[in-house]
Amino acid sequence: MAASLPRRTLLLAAAIAAGTPAVSHAAPGRPGAGPQAPAPPAGRAGPTTPAAWSVRPFGLEDVTLGPGVFSDKRRLMLDHARGYDVNRLLQVFRANAGLSTLGAVAPGGWEGLDGEANGNLRGHYTGHFLTMLSQAYRSTGERVFTERIGTMVGALAEVREALRGDPAVLSTRGRFGAAVENVRGSYQYVDLPAGVLGDTTTITLAAWVKPAHDGDWARVVDFGDDTNRYLYLAARNADGVPRFAITDSGAGGEQGLDGTAALPLDEWSHLAVTLADGTGTLYVDGTAVARNTAMTLTPAVLGPLAHHWLGRSHYPADPVFAGAFEEFNVWSRALSAEEIAALLDVRAADSPAGRGDLASYAFDETGGGRFADASGRGLTATLRRTWGGPSHPGFLAAYPETQFIELESMTGSDYTRVWAPYYTAHKILRGLLDAHLATGDGRALDLASGMCDWMYSRLSKLPAATLQRMWGIFSSGEFGGIVEAICDLHAVTAEARHLALARLFDLDRLIDACAADTDVLDGLHANQHIPIFTGLVRLYDETGEERYLTAARNFWGMVVPHRMYSIGGTSTGEFWKARDVIAGTIGDTTAESCCAYNLLKLSRTLFFHEQDPAYMDYYERTLYNQVLGSKQDRPDAEKPLVTYFIGLTPGHVRDYTPKQGTTCCEGTGMESATKYQDSVYFAAADGGALYVNLYSPSTLTWAERGVTVTQTTEYPREQGSTLTIDGGSASFALRLRVPSWATAGFRVTVNGRAVPGTPVPGSYFTVSRAWRRGDTVRVRVPFRLRVEKAVDDPSLQALFHGPVNLVARDPSTGLLECGLYRNAGLSGDLLPTLTPVPGRPLHYTLDGTEWAPFAEGTEDPTHAYFRRSEPRVVFGGTDSGVANPAKADGTTLLDEVWAGAPFSGKGALVTHVRSTVDAWVDGGLLGREEGEQVVRTARKASYAD
Incomplete structure (x- = not known):
């Protein structure tokens, strides 16, 4: 057995046996165990080959790519990996933990705090990036990649440590000294003690604020019980201007004051409100901008209130205030306009108004989580998170644990509230595990193991029925390839709870149906389900339970070829339709790139158990066409330039920058482009x-x-x-x-x-x-030009030369009609009908239209499918003058003639034409004289070999 293992795996197995640093999940306040920097490559620690595998892969470090299309595409992605600022990826994690984001800007799109569904997938892209860096390091050995891995892992370790404890002050520079920053995405607010307002009937609120985000309804102040009884000062209302309101009967009963202009972002502004004798006044930077003389409500009317918050709203959908606070004062009187104007130049303590007598916070603390009250009332305030803190010290994410908690009670999909939290956890887990396997960094293993311990602590407590419901919810319950990652982690840690965790993701109705070879895929979200089956194969490896492997094998056969497009991809609009409907599902949103990535992974994993060449035939088709073609052939520092969908409609232009970047497919695209050699x-x-x-x-x-x-x-330029x-x-x-x-x-x-x-x-x-x-x-390996027919419409075809899908480059949006038999060779090769483009291998023209490999990552409008049209019987360029007849199923006379190829010579072809013509004449499908003309033409024509 040992002789069959790759050298590095032997070293790693020896390292494990000798005592790989123990996985430790430190108690809050104590750092996790593990080295503080990545170990050299020889120190990698990883699993050995599963005993169930009859073949095994080589490591990326064992296979070096030579010059060619793969190395060219990879070079573009490696340059992106070297140059992209990883602090941008870490921004959302640091923000969630209330740490400094070092001025970095979140990547945006799905990986931003303003992204689709409010950024509820953020963090996933960081996992993809870690995996890309790990693969890049294993492939090239370049130190820049392991250094970047070390930076990211170290930052994530700091994030987890911060999440374990209470939130801490993030000090920043204010107008008069220190101020406190509330990083957007931190979900932090300042909690004041009860009794701030007392029973006062007159009041002044004043604060310096520096908004960092233009989210509507972010509160500077919100004192109240619920959404019925409260008073608040918002930096922006629905019109984008400051608003003060007070009510004892909900939003409909608010008595308010609205400003006239938006507060500038990233600049200090002074807000003040006075309320006395039925009149309220709102001041912005010392100037009265609104006055209401019909305000009958006062703090005394409201009475004692339960919550006194700075930065948080009683309306759960409202954003937490993002930016900075300096000085917040509350007076039990209405300051004069002159007193408020004086607050612009000096601290309240040094102004004519003096400190607030009800509350006064300077926010000049530089550490800890508490803020001193200088009013003399001792109302020490506390920095808190809206969601409290993690349920287990292993929690690591770029958003609060609330998404995971809410999923447990959901009965239907709503990805604007909960968008695939376990999918995101999978990407982070996978990236950390890959980082550990590539560099031996014990911190990465500790983080990965801690995440699994946290997940087990949540999921193991849920009833089986709850788990089945969760995993069956579209999008919200999607968990990607998490089972595969957990099994791979278990192979390293041998922790029983990790294997138990992997089995908690079983979606029994899907597993049982596929194990029974019952096709239930119609209507399912494709990429939500494909990676499930790679995980099931790994569960089989770890448990020996046959239904897992059987289900995965049968599932693969339900997709390939029954729901597969010519380029190897699957899905339309992310979903599967009925079996064997190809022509009927082609659209602008076919062939999601993630689906191809995951089907390749499943194909190779199944091959480890059963060396069915069909798995590698599929692998070649998809790798050489969709995967290569999903990467644009130009550099970009900011985006990986990878497609999301690949539309197969006529004249479709590939979009290499979908949805502002950072989508799932751009993540898997980064991975694909750094592991092209994994299955050679x-x-x-x-x-x-x-x-x-x-x-x-x-x-x-x-x-x-x-x-x-x-x-x-x-x-494939060479045969x-x-x-x-x-x-x-x-x-x-x-x-x-x-x-x-x-x-x-x-x-x-x-x-x-x-x-x-x-x-x-x-x-x-x-x-x-x-x-x-x-x-x-x-x-x-001689190539032939051949066609592949859509099973539900044989006249809709795709063109292949060997493994290469050739696509027409034409701006028209209607199906091109093409004939290919006119110069077919005796071998049956259709290539003689096309004209090679000089100096451009695998480029041809047909009737003035250029055909080129799908793998070329251009923005040319393409036609992956065309309509086959052979109106007349033509042999060797000689037209018989006879219309090409067809049977009821669409099969033409020429189809049947050329189905007999290859022919040993012209005589064999003519003999086959004669027998075919006689059958069609006898069947009443072709006239006798027309048949004889066809035979004469076949005999007269000249043919390529």
């Missing part, structure tokens, strides 16, 4: 065979067999590949994938001599020998 080679678990799954320029270092395998090719063995001698079987589309001419030579045997399309061709340094294996 696999090894049999016993080390006796090497699988070559993809023909890709690369070098494999197979340390335990003492050999390197260098694959030199320009595939084949050359593999050179170097290093020592070793005996093993070389298993070369024969693509299912390689129906003729696949050949293998070793050192120039043909290897006997008959390659079978859709299988592996095996060469077994004792390999020596310098042995050269040449694989010839």
Whole structure:
């Protein structure tokens, strides 16, 4: 067994056995255990190969990409990974913990406090970025990536530590000295003791504020019981101007004062309100901007109030005030206009008004969580979070735990309130685990393990029925690949609770249906469910429960090919439709990129258990088409330039900057572009065979067999590949994938001599020998131009040359009509009908329209599908003058003729044409004389081989 493990895994297994730093979840106030900086690569700690796997992958560090389309695309993403400011990603985490965000601006989109659904997915992108950095480091060994990982992990450790304790003052510079900052996204507010207002009938409130966000209804002051009885001073009302209001009968009974202009952001403004003798006045920067002489309500009328808050509203939907406070004073009298104007130049204590006699806070504290009252009444205030604090010290997120709590009682989807919190947790968990496996950073393992302990502490207490309901809710209950990540963590920690946690995500009705091979996918959200099944395969690895593996295997077969588009993608508008409906689901929002990413992951994981070549056929299709084509071919420092949807409608232009960036698909796109080599080679678990799954320029270092395998090719521009063995001698079987589309001419030579045997399309061709340094294996994989038909409309077709999906570049928005048989070769290859574009490999023209590989990441309008039109019978460019007849199912005479290809020569073709024509004439589908004309034309024409 040991001989079959990769070198680094052996080192890691030894490290674990020798005592990998224990996973520790420190009590509040005590830092977690683990090294404070990433260890060198040799110190990585990770799981060994699961015993259930009959083949295993190589590490990204063991396979080096050579020059070609993959390395070109990866280089663009690596540059993005090197240059993007990681403090922007950390901003939302630091804000949630009330820490300084170091002036960083959140990435925006789904990863911003103002993002879609109010930023309820924020934090997910940070996990993706950590995974990308980890893969980049493992692939290149560049220190810049491990340094960035260390920065991010260290910051997340500080965030978790801050979340464990009470919120602490974040001091900033104020108008007269120190002030307190309330970072947007921190959900922090100042809680004043009861009795601030007493039974006063006259009052003045005054505060210096520096708003950092333009959210409506953010409160500077809100004293009240609930949404019935209160008084408040808001920095902005619905019109964007300051408002003071008081009521004892809810919003409809408010007596108020509204300003005339919005407060400037990131600048200090002075707000004051006086209320006396039925008149209220609102001042902004010392100037009266509103007066109401019909204000009959006073603090005395309201009576004792339960809450006295600065920065928080009694209306739960209102935002917490974001910005800074300096000086808040309350007087039991109405200050004069002159007294209020004087407050602009000096502190209240140094002004004619003096400190507030009811409450006076300078907010000049630089630490702790309490604020001294200088009024003489001893009303010490406390800094608090609206949500209190985490239920377990392992909690780590970029938003409060409230989303997780609320999900437990939800009965229907509402992602504006709760948007996939466990999905977001998965991305963070996966990123931390990948960081640990790549660098050996014990802090990352501690954070990941703590997250799982926190999840277990919540989920293990819930009834089974509650869990089943949660995981069945669209979007809100989505949990992504969390089961896979937890199983991978369990393989490192061996903690029983982690495996128990993984099983708490079982969605039994889906698992049981798929295990029984009952297709229930119609109407389901595709990417919510695909990663579930990769997790089930890993659960099978950890538990041996057969239904998990059976369900995953059957599920894959329900998607591929029954819900698969030509490029390998699936879903329309994120959802699945009925089985075998392809033409009927094509639209602008087909083929969500995340779905392709997750189906590739599931395909390779299933292959570890059963070496069905169909999994790798699918892998090649999707990798060489959708995944490559989802990355734009240009650099960008701010965005990864990856598609969300890939519309397959005629003339669609790919959008590489969807929804302002930071979507799920841009996250998985970053990962895809830094692991292109992950499935080029696999090894049999016993080390006796090497699988070559993809023909890709690369070098494999197979340390335990003492050999390197260098694959030199320009595939798919080149129709084949050359593999050179170097290093020592070793005996093993070389298993070369024969693509299912390689129906003729696949050949293998070793050192120039043909290897006997008959390659079978859709299988592996095996060469077994004792390999020596310098042995050269040449694989010839001839391409043919072929079409693939939509199962529900055979006239709607996609064009392939070998593995490459060729798409038309044309701005028209109607389906192109194309004929392809006119110059078909005796082999059945349709390529002679197309004209090559000089100097541009894999580019062709047909009737003046350019066709190019889908993988090219351009913004050209494309046609992935076209309408097949063969109106007349033409052979070798010679028109018979006979209309091409069709059967009721749409099959034409030419379809049946060319279905007999390849032909050994022209005579064989003519013989087949004669037999086909006779059958159609006998069936009344073709006239006798027309049939003879078809045969004469076939005999007269010239054909390419």
